[in-house]
Amino acid sequence: MSAITQDTAIRTGRVTRMLIYVTLLVFTLFYLLPLFVMVVNSLKPLSEITGGNMMSLPKTWTIEPWRQAWSSAQIGVEPTGLKPYFINSILMVVPAVAISTVLGALNGYVLTKWSFRGDKIIFGLLLLSCFIPFQIVLIPMATVLGKLGLAGSIPGLILVHVVYGIGFSTLYYRNYYASFPTELVRAAMIDGAGFFRIFWRIMLPISGPITVVCIIWQFTNIWNDFLFGASFGGQIQPMTVALNNLVQSSTGVKEYNVHFAGAILAALPTLLVYIVAGRYFVRGLMAGSVKG
Amino acid sequence: EDVEVLHWWTSGGEAAALNVLKQDLATKDIGWKDMPVAGGGGEAAMTVLRARVTSGNPPTAVQMLGFDITDWAKQGVLANLDSVAKEGNWDAVVPTALQEFSKYDGHWVAAPVDVHSTNWVWANKKVLDGLGIAQPKTWDEFIAAMQKVKDSGKIALAMGGQPWQEATMFDGVVLSTGGPDFYKKAFIDLDPAALGSDTMVEAFKRMETLHSFVDPNFSGRDWNLASAMVIKGDAAFQMMGDWAKGEFLRAKMVPGTDFMCFRTPGTAGDVTFNSDQFAMFKLKNPAAQAAQNEMAKAIMSPGFQSSFNVVKGSVPARTDVSDAAFDACGKMAMQQLKDAAANGTLLGSMAHGHADVASVKNAIYDVVTANFNGEYDAKQAAAELVKAVALAQ
Amino acid sequence: MGFLDIQNVTKSYGAVEVLHRVDIDVQEGEFLVLVGPSGCGKSTLLNMIAGLEGITSGDISIKGRVINGVHPSKRNIAMVFQSYALYPNMTVGQNMTFGLEMHGVPKPERNAALKDVAKLLQIENLLDRKPGQLSGGQRQRVAMGRALVRNPDVFLFDEPLSNLDAKLRVDMRTEIKKLHEKLKTTIVYVTHDQIEAMTLSTRIAVMYQGFVQQLGTPKEIYDTPANVYVATFMGSPAMNVLPSRVVMHDGTSYAQIKDANGADLLLKFSQANMAQWAGKEILLGIRPESITDPDGADRNSGNIVSLRNRIGVTEPAGADTFVTMELCGKDIIARMRADANVGAGQEFDFAINMDKAVVFDPKTEERIAP
Amino acid sequence: MGFLDIQNVTKSYGAVEVLHRVDIDVQEGEFLVLVGPSGCGKSTLLNMIAGLEGITSGDISIKGRVINGVHPSKRNIAMVFQSYALYPNMTVGQNMTFGLEMHGVPKPERNAALKDVAKLLQIENLLDRKPGQLSGGQRQRVAMGRALVRNPDVFLFDEPLSNLDAKLRVDMRTEIKKLHEKLKTTIVYVTHDQIEAMTLSTRIAVMYQGFVQQLGTPKEIYDTPANVYVATFMGSPAMNVLPSRVVMHDGTSYAQIKDANGADLLLKFSQANMAQWAGKEILLGIRPESITDPDGADRNSGNIVSLRNRIGVTEPAGADTFVTMELCGKDIIARMRADANVGAGQEFDFAINMDKAVVFDPKTEERIAP
Amino acid sequence: MTTTVQMDFRTRLQNWIPKLVLAPSLGVIMVFVYGFIVYTVYLSFTNSKILPSYDLVGMANYTKLFQLPAWTLAITNLAIFASLYIVISIAIGLTLAIFLDQKIRGEGVLRPIFLYPMALSFIVTGTAWKWLLDPGIGIEHTMHLWGWASFHFDWIKNSKYAIYTVVLAAVWQTSGFVMAMFLAGLRGIDNEILKAAQIDGASNWNLYWRIIIPQLRPAFLSSFVILSHLAIKSYDLIIALTGGGPGRSTELPATFMYSYTFTRNEMGVGAASAVIMLMTIAAIMIPYLYAELKEVK
Numbered sequence A: 001m002s003a004i005t006q007d008t009a010i011r012t013g014r015v016t017r018m019l020i021y022v023t024l025l026v027f028t029l030f031y032l033l034p035l036f037v038m039v040v041n042s043l044k045p046l047s048e049i050t051g052g053n054m055m056s057l058p059k060t061w062t063i064e065p066w067r068q069a070w071s072s073a074q075i076g077v078e079p080t081g082l083k084p085y086f087i088n089s090i091l092m093v094v095p096a097v098a099i100s101t102v103l104g105a106l107n108g109y110v111l112t113k114w115s116f117r118g119d120k121i122i123f124g125l126l127l128l129s130c131f132i133p134f135q136i137v138l139i140p141m142a143t144v145l146g147k148l149g150l151a152g153s154i155p156g157l158i159l160v161h162v163v164y165g166i167g168f169s170t171l172y173y174r175n176y177y178a179s180f181p182t183e184l185v186r187a188a189m190i191d192g193a194g195f196f197r198i199f200w201r202i203m204l205p206i207s208g209p210i211t212v213v214c215i216i217w218q219f220t221n222i223w224n225d226f227l228f229g230a231s232f233g234g235q236i237q238p239m240t241v242a243l244n245n246l247v248q249s250s251t252g253v254k255e256y257n258v259h260f261a262g263a264i265l266a267a268l269p270t271l272l273v274y275i276v277a278g279r280y281f282v283r284g285l286m287a288g289s290v291k292g
Numbered sequence B: 001e002d003v004e005v006l007h008w009w010t011s012g013g014e015a016a017a018l019n020v021l022k023q024d025l026a027t028k029d030i031g032w033k034d035m036p037v038a039g040g041g042g043e044a045a046m047t048v049l050r051a052r053v054t055s056g057n058p059p060t061a062v063q064m065l066g067f068d069i070t071d072w073a074k075q076g077v078l079a080n081l082d083s084v085a086k087e088g089n090w091d092a093v094v095p096t097a098l099q100e101f102s103k104y105d106g107h108w109v110a111a112p113v114d115v116h117s118t119n120w121v122w123a124n125k126k127v128l129d130g131l132g133i134a135q136p137k138t139w140d141e142f143i144a145a146m147q148k149v150k151d152s153g154k155i156a157l158a159m160g161g162q163p164w165q166e167a168t169m170f171d172g173v174v175l176s177t178g179g180p181d182f183y184k185k186a187f188i189d190l191d192p193a194a195l196g197s198d199t200m201v202e203a204f205k206r207m208e209t210l211h212s213f214v215d216p217n218f219s220g221r222d223w224n225l226a227s228a229m230v231i232k233g234d235a236a237f238q239m240m241g242d243w244a245k246g247e248f249l250r251a252k253m254v255p256g257t258d259f260m261c262f263r264t265p266g267t268a269g270d271v272t273f274n275s276d277q278f279a280m281f282k283l284k285n286p287a288a289q290a291a292q293n294e295m296a297k298a299i300m301s302p303g304f305q306s307s308f309n310v311v312k313g314s315v316p317a318r319t320d321v322s323d324a325a326f327d328a329c330g331k332m333a334m335q336q337l338k339d340a341a342a343n344g345t346l347l348g349s350m351a352h353g354h355a356d357v358a359s360v361k362n363a364i365y366d367v368v369t370a371n372f373n374g375e376y377d378a379k380q381a382a383a384e385l386v387k388a389v390a391l392a393q
Numbered sequence C, D: 001m002g003f004l005d006i007q008n009v010t011k012s013y014g015a016v017e018v019l020h021r022v023d024i025d026v027q028e029g030e031f032l033v034l035v036g037p038s039g040c041g042k043s044t045l046l047n048m049i050a051g052l053e054g055i056t057s058g059d060i061s062i063k064g065r066v067i068n069g070v071h072p073s074k075r076n077i078a079m080v081f082q083s084y085a086l087y088p089n090m091t092v093g094q095n096m097t098f099g100l101e102m103h104g105v106p107k108p109e110r111n112a113a114l115k116d117v118a119k120l121l122q123i124e125n126l127l128d129r130k131p132g133q134l135s136g137g138q139r140q141r142v143a144m145g146r147a148l149v150r151n152p153d154v155f156l157f158d159e160p161l162s163n164l165d166a167k168l169r170v171d172m173r174t175e176i177k178k179l180h181e182k183l184k185t186t187i188v189y190v191t192h193d194q195i196e197a198m199t200l201s202t203r204i205a206v207m208y209q210g211f212v213q214q215l216g217t218p219k220e221i222y223d224t225p226a227n228v229y230v231a232t233f234m235g236s237p238a239m240n241v242l243p244s245r246v247v248m249h250d251g252t253s254y255a256q257i258k259d260a261n262g263a264d265l266l267l268k269f270s271q272a273n274m275a276q277w278a279g280k281e282i283l284l285g286i287r288p289e290s291i292t293d294p295d296g297a298d299r300n301s302g303n304i305v306s307l308r309n310r311i312g313v314t315e316p317a318g319a320d321t322f323v324t325m326e327l328c329g330k331d332i333i334a335r336m337r338a339d340a341n342v343g344a345g346q347e348f349d350f351a352i353n354m355d356k357a358v359v360f361d362p363k364t365e366e367r368i369a370p
Numbered sequence E: 001m002t003t004t005v006q007m008d009f010r011t012r013l014q015n016w017i018p019k020l021v022l023a024p025s026l027g028v029i030m031v032f033v034y035g036f037i038v039y040t041v042y043l044s045f046t047n048s049k050i051l052p053s054y055d056l057v058g059m060a061n062y063t064k065l066f067q068l069p070a071w072t073l074a075i076t077n078l079a080i081f082a083s084l085y086i087v088i089s090i091a092i093g094l095t096l097a098i099f100l101d102q103k104i105r106g107e108g109v110l111r112p113i114f115l116y117p118m119a120l121s122f123i124v125t126g127t128a129w130k131w132l133l134d135p136g137i138g139i140e141h142t143m144h145l146w147g148w149a150s151f152h153f154d155w156i157k158n159s160k161y162a163i164y165t166v167v168l169a170a171v172w173q174t175s176g177f178v179m180a181m182f183l184a185g186l187r188g189i190d191n192e193i194l195k196a197a198q199i200d201g202a203s204n205w206n207l208y209w210r211i212i213i214p215q216l217r218p219a220f221l222s223s224f225v226i227l228s229h230l231a232i233k234s235y236d237l238i239i240a241l242t243g244g245g246p247g248r249s250t251e252l253p254a255t256f257m258y259s260y261t262f263t264r265n266e267m268g269v270g271a272a273s274a275v276i277m278l279m280t281i282a283a284i285m286i287p288y289l290y291a292e293l294k295e296v297k
């Protein structure tokens, strides 16, 4: 949207500008502080952490904790590090994000451009589903997955994430498509394109900004999920479960530097997504005028 | 055929210990599917277990504590290990107090791996020596010793303010205040009279006294950080289960010379225990059942029991295992366990779910932690305890 | 029976009927314009022809075949939308050939058709641009091009010019007109701009509140509007409508009106049949261009009535000067030559061409003469 | 020295200069209209007067006081925006009194002012509505009302009518005109609609590419445009501009042009000074209304030249009929009376009023006569 | 000719496809969300303990629930937490958005910095803040090392104040996202309105307070809905940051529900608390949805 480059009509004095910059700086520090602590401490030997100041820079710099967290820390009986779980997470996240995004786009498309009697109620139902606390679905979900033979498998996990991702992705796409003229669809209909062709050739190619928002949202939610991963992952546990095993072991020795390194490693893909796609995030929010 | 094992032993030492079992099974051509879920002392694992069981796909074996085993057995989802038990003569070598949990309705359903006991005190010997403090034998001596430490400017009692840590301390305090019979009446029989008795009020008062020896930052601290305080000599004592020993050993401290281990003053001869067991779940596939039996057998083999517990810092669940491989503290613990089992003073730990079902345990936690954090005074706490326990039953 | 037949068509949304028994038949090669104010149902009717909206009752047929239930893509019609509805993700060339592609026309043929139409519309150099990189007028041409390549039975235009600025609108209007004269395809064209309607159409349907008020050639509509609504809707500035009364003098009928000072004036009717309304109230409609300065009056008219009255506001508009005066308590607009010598407030001799006057029944507002 | 003085004002965005040394002085009570195509810098100039954009160089002064650095709120200026810019969260009443409130006017006075203005604009019954509940024309009135309550030194209007449909635009135009005649406040008004410019203004500044092309009364601009750009920009349909050559016969100067068949024709100049251009190329500008059917020709003109030529397209537009013909290889538009007897393709005698012709230098495109 | 509308095959197909496309999503949601909610409601009337049981016990679980002091505490905590969390997040988000909107140099750098916490999982957030807030090792300790001996900040250790530290960490995690929503809202405001207000004589303060902020209503609403549902669902953060402590002073309904269902083996009580939570969510969401769907045509 070109409006991003619009000039603000508001003018501010020198003193106000100073204050603004100072405030922004303070908040920058506030937001960066925890990250700083994690990074700094992941580069120290353990003794420096338990003994010293966690804000101070390492006296001895070491990347050993990172190496350990990645490839040799004890996650289960085998000292595998987080590496294998990373693959599991990718195998789960990518299809789950893709499917829920495509479904959301299709639903949004139907709900805005092919409206029929009762579509608003359906949208309401989909939207309300975003707000269900996940703890309550655990037991019935397990029963259903068991019946479907999907318990403890990647497809099972994907199903779960897709189900609870549909609400938000539908919301995003619906609001976005609502701002597009219905004439576009009508023109394509007269041109002879059917439902799917219109979607594929017309709607999808213009969905860039909102797809970014949707993917960021779904990716972070699914990647960071622990509850479903632990409960329904079976042998194929995702990264968060592994990180949890690394960090939460209750009666063993706690290697905080490794924990921090692991935590950052686990967060790396989502951070990356935010940094790479973050530029489009506000734009996408604007375009989708997110409401809810 | 493989066995799938759900457990929360994910820290270095524990996992290494478990690897012994895995390797043992590998020699019998039994594969190991690992399913570790850490968090909250097994809480997360129990949640996962529910999901697995309801989905009709339970793991082969699950690390479990105390009444959880009984609860699951009640649901009729556990396997029958009687044949293996008979073969290995488990009835004879496992203390009856443990058998209460390993058996349900007269049938073996779980294989005990270790016995931890919770009424331990760990102390930094250099600090004590420096202040001229000897190992306290009675509660009063213990208090006096802590007062001395406090006066010297050091922290007397290192602890982490998490409900289960407070409850672990409470185990020892109640036992030392009321003795084994009272403990049994209060925590195992859940006798309201005992729960609300003056003795219980006294126990809560002792908790308050302990609170005065704790540094202000105790809340939320992990237990091993508390141990680190003792190790570094910032604090003198820690009241914690025997898993704390690992921390001291890792810091290259030698039992008896660098650090001391002794039972909570006033509880000599009594042992409050908790025991990690592998509950075996009912399986349909006969080959899987065979593997499951093999696993149970392997767990109960003296070799595994010894090597696992040496690493873990606990003592074997079998009383007939040689103590040769254990250190001083370990040898002492094994002896005391044997004696207590014989004397009937081997008591399930309330804090670790070996005295009561989960709901009651947590109800007691609530009161203990409320008292320790100053919300209830001792009298109130005792009264609330009666109420909470009644509500949770 | 026409080429495109709209018979007794009604449209309801729920309980609300927005089109009432519309009957229009369009001949092959005709340029039918639907005009009317916002919300009168123009787009709805067009969408029904296109198949984008269902028909509540009645029939629409093309070449004698009823197409009520036929899918839009099978009707062989092409439509140009108000917002153009160009596919933003495709280039101009892709936009224009998309329809052909959907109909399975092979690539070489598509390209040939594209080339022809692009040449016709002079957009050959734009074919690789995206719609976002085009000006309003260029977009408009692309939208037309998209329709043209299809070679449809009927073109539908839904206010295709309303997004353009005034100057461009005039240019594009001429181009559409030329195009129609060249291709002779049947066109149904929606607008609410009456100048567009007048200049483009072979016939006009004036719609209001879901009814077709009048269907006729531009000249019929302009000169003999069916009712007051049509009369005032078509023409800018709008036709002056004066409440008046018919009086008879010596067998001749006159319209009696009041000037700015309240004095009675008589305007002689050219229309023959006014006698029967003698003594009755009527509405007298006179278009601004029929009220001029004496020099500007139509030399071919047989009945120019002179009328002295005080000038209100004057609005020089370049080619013409518009003058306001008061008659019968209403502001009346007259159109003068640009350099007519008029000044606000002065008394002036207006020349009224009564040949062009239209008379309405004040109750039904229907035209009663000529 | 005027009331509002724009002296030598330049505006650059970075390296791009979008306004070049603009010099305009506006007298008290004047209605100055800025016209020009999109992007020519109209809004920029207006915003600079309002203080919403900085001035790169030059001075703007009101009542002799230079206001270059004065904050918008301190300039005593009121502005009406193209999109009205009504505060959507406030009622109509709040919208209109917000400015007074900001200037610390006490509530009773605010309400009194509001009442007066609401009455003037006939929006008394809308005061409690939100802008979202108003029609386009009503919003327009509220936007004006918001400016009116302030009683400012200068009103600025930035294309206030461009969002309205044609009919409403005409009505509102008249209302603005009336308002100005009543209040006599100085107004600077931006539009790109030249009819608006012609009818409303006391003076017009025609802008193009950041330059003021001509500043003058509507009549000056229309009859003696400074250059080809102004000539073709003002007037609709646009002035016909024919490449031609001056030839002398018997001491009289003629413009030599070619008809549709390529035959040479001579048009006698009314302008005196054409002899000096003898033999040279010129551009001859003739407005459509100066090319008529013989009956429609201006009876007061001294120099009507008759010209037989083939008719191209005819566009009956109700009040007039526009006729296209070819001269010098270009499409020329003529404006006929509505019922002129013209048919496409036929030969016809056009009457050209050469008194109104304008002549331009083909190189500089500046006017050389009259 | 007949007046009954006979549709061709393609038209009928095209009429059905949208519904068919929507059907799987709808079906899945009906089962996996609404079905499960019904199931939970049913469980709340049973004596389920460790696993679901189907013996009805009437209102017993609800009676018990409201006798538990921890539940009252959880509800009170939620009220404190949610109101502070929502108000502060919106205040910070709005302030940052307004500041960032002033043509700030380096906006492109600041925006991702404000946003990134949203990308982190609870384990990371919780652990990092637990450290920072711990007086023994965190900020207080550092301040002491830097020579500010009187600095005192031990809220996380104090049962009265611990809930506020949860607010702090939660605000840290989501205020950037709120900022993004407000920024999008600000960028969508018509520039001419701002000009009009300046000409009307509004100061910057009045401009924001009277003109701009009232127009951000949709952004406020969306932020409110997203934040309130996060507040009600807050579980991960509590577990990682305070574990519900000190004592049970930071217990929230979500942690309460989890612990009764899964660690205390009182699934019936857990289900009852879940039902109460769902009712709270519905009470907030349904009016919002209703208004929203009525407005968007």
Ligand SMILES: Nc1ncnc2c1ncn2[C@@H]1O[C@H](COP(=O)(O)OP(=O)(O)OP(=O)(O)O)[C@@H](O)[C@H]1O
Residues within 6 Å of the ligand: C013, C018, C036, C037, C038, C039, C040, C041, C042, C043, C044, C045, C192
């Ligand atoms: N989906 C709908 N549901 C209910 N009423 C509708 C619907 N679509 C249109 N209408 C109503 O039908 C009437 C005719 O609408 P239509 O769009 O055909 O008007 P129009 O003549 O094209 O107006 P405009 O010039 O503004 O485009 C209007 O009153 C409108 O409110």
Ligand SMILES: Nc1ncnc2c1ncn2[C@@H]1O[C@H](COP(=O)(O)OP(=O)(O)OP(=O)(O)O)[C@@H](O)[C@H]1O
Residues within 6 Å of the ligand: A007, D013, D018, D036, D037, D038, D039, D040, D041, D042, D043, D044, D045, D192
């Ligand atoms: N902030 C800016 N930065 C750079 N160029 C600008 C800026 N604002 C306007 N311009 C340029 O200045 C020129 C004049 O713009 P302005 O808005 O004054 O045109 P206008 O005459 O009002 O056009 P319109 O009729 O479309 O409103 C345009 O070429 C425009 O691209």
Ligand SMILES: [Mg+2]
Residues within 6 Å of the ligand: C042, C043, C044
């Ligand atoms: Mg329409």
Ligand SMILES: [Mg+2]
Residues within 6 Å of the ligand: D042, D043, D044
């Ligand atoms: Mg402009």
